[in-house]
Amino acid sequence: MKYKKTVFLKNGKKCLIRNATGSDSESVYNNFNLTHGQTDFLLSYPDENSFDIEQEREFLVRKEDSDREIELCAVFGDRIVGTAGIEEVGKKYKVRHRAEFGVSVEEDYWGLGIGRALVMAGIECARQAEYLQLELEVVRENLRAFELYRSIGFCEYGYNPKGFCSRNTGWQGLVLMRMELL
Ligand SMILES: CC(C)(COP(=O)(O)OP(=O)(O)OC[C@H]1O[C@@H](n2cnc3c(N)ncnc32)[C@H](O)[C@@H]1OP(=O)(O)O)[C@@H](O)C(=O)NCCC(=O)NCCS
Numbered sequence: 001m002k003y004k005k006t007v008f009l010k011n012g013k014k015c016l017i018r019n020a021t022g023s024d025s026e027s028v029y030n031n032f033n034l035t036h037g038q039t040d041f042l043l044s045y046p047d048e049n050s051f052d053i054e055q056e057r058e059f060l061v062r063k064e065d066s067d068r069e070i071e072l073c074a075v076f077g078d079r080i081v082g083t084a085g086i087e088e089v090g091k092k093y094k095v096r097h098r099a100e101f102g103v104s105v106e107e108d109y110w111g112l113g114i115g116r117a118l119v120m121a122g123i124e125c126a127r128q129a130e131y132l133q134l135e136l137e138v139v140r141e142n143l144r145a146f147e148l149y150r151s152i153g154f155c156e157y158g159y160n161p162k163g164f165c166s167r168n169t170g171w172q173g174l175v176l177m178r179m180e181l182l
Contacts, residue, residue, distance in 0.1 A: 001063070001070035001086075003125055009076075009112040016075040017121045020083065021064055024073060025057035027080040031073075032056075035082075035104040040166050041142040042104060070125045074105065074114045081109045084118035086126050089135070097132035103145075115148055123152070127181050134181055139164060140173040154179045 074082035082105035089098035154177040163174025
């Protein structure tokens with residue numbers, strides 16, 4: 001999928017939210033490794049990145065060509081400082097209406113409104129792809145993300161007390177959230 005929108009951040013500066021393309025592969029790869037090392041609230045650690053830069057490029061090309069999935073990036077100045085993705089739960093008729101969402105922003109740029117802009121863009125893309133439900137999982141202690149999702153309209157529908165096992169802190173409970181896109 002393709003997407004492009006300029007938003008104004010809380011500091012008055014512009015940020016471009018657009019779909020990442022194959023030529024962004026190195027920046028997206030570096031952003032992934034950086035953000036996944038800055039927080040313990042994401043699914044994986046930087047050393048678990050299963051892509052190299054070429055595989056990242058192929059992944060981004062597939063996303064751009066897809067009707068149902070997208071990898072978004074937030075460009076601030078000339079730098080990719082955050083990414084977000086929409087992925088289908090499955091192609092079978094019974095689950096075709098469901099998509100999963102994920103987002104991360106580089107820590108130096110938190111609090112400016114970039115996370116919110118990426119979530120809003122993700123919702124817009126999910127609607128465009130005709131999903132009826134957007135889903136995510138968030139670590140219970142991740143109040144910044146939980147508040148962001150709640151304020152946008154995601155509702156809590158379940159809790160997995162042993163959802164993640166952190167290398168640093170042990171069990172992390174996952175709050176399951178969903179939003180209907182009617
Ligand atoms: C979660 C994350 C994407 C938010 O990005 P961000 O750019 O800082 O988000 P924004 O500036 O748009 O907004 C943050 C919102 O979080 C909430 N928030 C901010 N600081 C908070 C705090 N200390 N406590 C609770 N909520 C807080 C507010 O609702 C705020 O929205 P508002 O100020 O517009 O009302 C970012 O912190 C991040 O990448 N974290 C690490 C990865 C991660 O946790 N991803 C989500 C996995 S489910």
